Amino acid sequence: MIFPSDHESIQDRRRQTAQEDMYPWEQKTTVPLKILLINPPATVAYGSFKAAAKAAASPQMPLGILYIAGVLRATGHYVEVIDCDIDGFDAFSIVDEIISRKPDIVGLTATTPIISSAFEIIHQVKQKTNIITWLGGYHITALPVQTMHQSMVDYGFYGEAEATVVELANLLAVSISDPDFEQLKVINGLLFRHQGEVIINPKRALIKDLDRIPFPARDLLRNEKYIWSVPQKGFVPVTAITTQRGCPFQCIFCGAQTMFPGMRYHSIARIIDELTYITKNLGIKHLHFQDDTLTINREKILEMVNAIKKNNIIFTWEGYTRANALDEELLIEMKKIGLNRLSFGVETGNEQILKAIKKGIPKEAYHTAYKLCSKHDIETRCSIIIGHPYETKKTVRETIEFACELECYQAYINIATPYPGSELLELARQGFGGIKLLTEDWAEYRRYGNSVMEMNDLTADDLVTLQKWAYRKFYLRPKIIWYNVRRAGLKAAVLNGVAFFQSVIR
Known part of the structure; x- marks a missing residue:
């Protein structure tokens, strides 16, 4: 038999269990932040092959950062995304664009070939503004402490970051300039600084149910590009x-x-x-x-x-x-x-x-x-x-x-x-x-x-x-040349050919 008091405690436990099973983005924030996410310029990674890379006309959609945008937006934060190569920004011109948009937070993602571009952007932003900076991606996941020491970034994320970024954003929404240290310490997957020391929190467990992650926020990009x-x-x-x-x-x-x-x-x-x-x-x-x-x-x-x-x-x-x-x-x-x-x-x-x-x-x-x-x-x-x-x-x-x-x-x-x-x-x-x-x-x-x-x-x-x-x-084999001319058309083949020779002949 369940008495009323027992029934209430069971219901409370059920509600608590349901709450614990929720992912952070499944609860709305009461204080939305303006968050600008940046995919740094990648053409620098191609070195002397830059001309061929541009001519290939196959820009990669930054799916990782769009997943981050999706969970932040689902939580209620205002999110914008800039893909530097698509939007025509280099590591210097993007800084003025960031400042003009006046975000509370600017977040970047970076693999090793473009980490220097990310560092440059973060350095300039911190030199000119008090905007909070984030960094995630493969490079900082592989080298978390070194990356924090090598850059001026405020917060870093290592590993799968969807839950981590939402928990941090919601904490910063309460006090962006002076978040509670004890609350920062319990955000798994987070890197931050405290009294000059880099703090590396425990690694976050992987998301068990991928279906509960919102769609990547593709609509925030210029898809036609x-x-x-x-x-x-x-x-x-x-x-x-x-x-x-x-x-x-x-x-x-x-x-x-x-x-x-x-x-x-x-x-x-x-x-x-x-x-x-x-x-x-x-x-x-x-x-x-x-x-x-x-x-x-x-x-x-x-x-x-x-x-x-x-x-x-x-x-x-x-x-x-x-x-x-x-x-x-x-x-x-x-x-x-x-x-x-x-x-x-x-x-x-x-x-x-x-x-x-x-x-x-x-x-x-x-x-x-x-x-x-x-x-x-x-x-x-x-x-x-x-x-x-x-x-x-x-x-x-x-x-x-x-x-x-x-x-x-x-x-x-x-x-x-x-x-x-x-x-x-x-x-x-x-x-x-x-x-x-x-x-x-x-x-x-x-x-x-x-x-x-x-x-x-x-x-x-x-x-x-x-x-x-x-x-x-x-x-430069006849069958390959002919295939690509037929496939792309004469005009595109000529343009690609010029870029090809600029990259591999010089």
């Missing part, structure tokens, strides 16, 4: 989407495990809702699936395909996957819902190096995957890296010859860079595979036109020279 060259469509507006977080693989050059360890998935219902919003509300008909390995869960992809067909959602799309995570039946089904391009991380054409970098895919699997895509008229891209452990001039040439053997018409050729958070950085420090690490000046950590390592018979200058040679070797 995100234009890609799309097979059979020409240049069209594109947006990005993710259906999962994490990657189960351990490639030594990648830091994905640092930010999102393990694997978590959105439900099919959530994916359908987001696809419907993108295609109907935003009117965007080509999507870039940014999952690290889209087809890692074969049954889930087939379930998604069936749901898209059932709901009659019409769009074209592309994504990344592994050569050994694709089969003909799956490819046919994905094409039925608009798949027209797949990208594979080939990385190297040398079997010893494939094992050393923990790629775990035999060369023959790449031939099979590319032939399948060619058979079903799916355009393909590949990502190549030169400068791995055990790399030599001979293995670089072997890799590029291998890429040219594949039925692939577009390639991204990178110089191996030991980013913080990757196993490669520690291996480079140890001299693994003949590597000599030349610097830990993060401003030099670009994978185009620069190398921070040398190995065996390869100097840093050799790697830059070979990168340019590799691009020429791959693209």
Whole structure:
């Protein structure tokens, strides 16, 4: 029997449990702040390849910062987003724009190649104003304390930050200039300063239910500016989407495990809702699936395909996957819902190096995957890296010859860079595979036109020279030239060609 007093206590406990199960963005703030989020300029990361990067006309939508905007807006804060490359700002001109908008808080995200741009923006903002500054992203997650010491940022976020930013924003809404120290200490995933000391709070647990995160706030960007060259469509507006977080693989050059360890998935219902919003509300008909390995869960992809067909959602799309995570039946089904391009991380054409970098895919699997895509008229891209452990001039040439053997018409050729958070950085420090690490000046950590390592018979200058040679070797083949002229049209091909020569001939 439940007496009234007992009933009240049970109800109270139920309410308390429900409250504890809520994510921070599921409760409205009573004091909204004006928060400006910035995606710093990224073209600096391309070095001497800047002209080619611009001509490629494939700006990446900053999905991470849009998730942050989404949770802050859901809480009731007023949020704006600036993508510097799209909106025409460099690390200096953006500061006047920030000041003119008079935000309470300006937040930035940064990977290692653009961390110097983020530092410059934060430095100028703090020199000229008393605006509170935030910094999140891969770099600060890998190097939390060092990044706080190297910059003038007020608050940093490491790891998955949606809940952390909302808890901090709500606390700052109460007292932005002098928040309670004891309350700051209990915000997991937060970095801040107290009496000159950097405080690193405990790591925040990963979000269990990805479906409860609001959609990325794509409407805060100029969506019409995100234009890609799309097979059979020409240049069209594109947006990005993710259906999962994490990657189960351990490639030594990648830091994905640092930010999102393990694997978590959105439900099919959530994916359908987001696809419907993108295609109907935003009117965007080509999507870039940014999952690290889209087809890692074969049954889930087939379930998604069936749901898209059932709901009659019409769009074209592309994504990344592994050569050994694709089969003909799956490819046919994905094409039925608009798949027209797949990208594979080939990385190297040398079997010893494939094992050393923990790629775990035999060369023959790449031939099979590319032939399948060619058979079903799916355009393909590949990502190549030169400068791995055990790399030599001979293995670089072997890799590029291998890429040219594949039925692939577009390639991204990178110089191996030991980013913080990757196993490669520690291996480079140890001299693994003949590597000599030349610097830990993060401003030099670009994978185009620069190398921070040398190995065996390869100097840093050799790697830059070979990168340019590799691009020429791959693209200046008659079948590739003709393919890209037919695909992009003569005018675009000429413009791309000029930019290409500016980048790889000089």
